[in-house]
Amino acid sequence: MNGMQIISTGKALPERCVTNDDMAKIVETSDEWITTRTGISTRYFCKQQAGWQLAVQAAKQAVDAAGIDPQQIGLCITATMSPHYATPSTACMVQRELGLAQDVFCFDMNAACSGFVYALETAHALLGTLQKPYALVIGCEVLSKITDFTDRNTCVLFGDGAGAVVLERADAPFAAMHGANGNDTALVCPGYGSEKQFLSMDGKAVFRFAVSSIPVCINEVLTRAGLSLDEVDHIVCHQANRRIIESVIRQMKAPAEKFYMNLQHYGNTSAASIPLALADMQQQGLLKKGSKLICVGFGGGFTWGASLICWNEKE
């Protein structure tokens, strides 16, 4: 068995929901501008919660829904670029709070908004070498901590949240591709050596990068999987901007209903956006046994990647 499938999802959102009208009280913007340029209506910001607490909540939901013995989880990865602690990693906090076995392979990874698809490919590679059949992959961000709330170009775009999936080694098709190029001007977030305090972005450059790279990612992963677009049930792109996804639909002459969108509710939650979308799709009954999904990430780094993976809920 060298395939992998998703068997459950979980999600967690902070308590504070912020509308576009709320944002217009902080910076010079309007619901009309934000909605027409991005498709975003609301986003959630943490008040008291730490990111790792959101990760724990989403992960617990996914593990409970999977109905598996948590001791059979051999790998726990959290994709994040906004961890509460550099160490202990968010994944280690999840290990403790969920009581996962101490021989679990636990770490955070940062590939910005491509983090979740990078983590899926990493989980696939590692599951092949581990004794245990399950992996827990979480995407978790508290971007409000690194957002400049005086910069209307960026602050209206982002949100906080977490999503999680349980993965199982299985006889199921899995294919992936990934890439990176060092671009430290278009999208930069502060780290320890940085003089900057907040995320900064050249929105137009990121937009151009996104609309050109997503179709390449989708076509490449289809080729690697030996499938056509018609044979795929859903495409789940990183949820950054409605206009980015609409541009991809036009370029690929693809049916719009294949491309799931929930960015209107959460804004851009970076590495959390794809697992949050998967959790909402599951709740909305869109995922059927054997559904073939392509998840596509793109973002800071620049990084990009796509995975073809099946949904197979445990009975």
Ligand code: COA
């Ligand atoms: N409210 C009102 N006006 C705003 C605004 C806001 N929140 N943010 C920017 N503006 C203004 C700018 O100041 C600029 O004004 P100016 O022309 O007077 O200088 C103008 O709107 C720019 O408008 P426009 O050129 O239409 O912006 P855009 O179409 O490039 O849209 C983004 C801006 C950020 C929405 C768009 O570039 C984008 O989505 N980029 C990708 C960002 C992203 O997804 N990043 C993460 C990827 S992982």
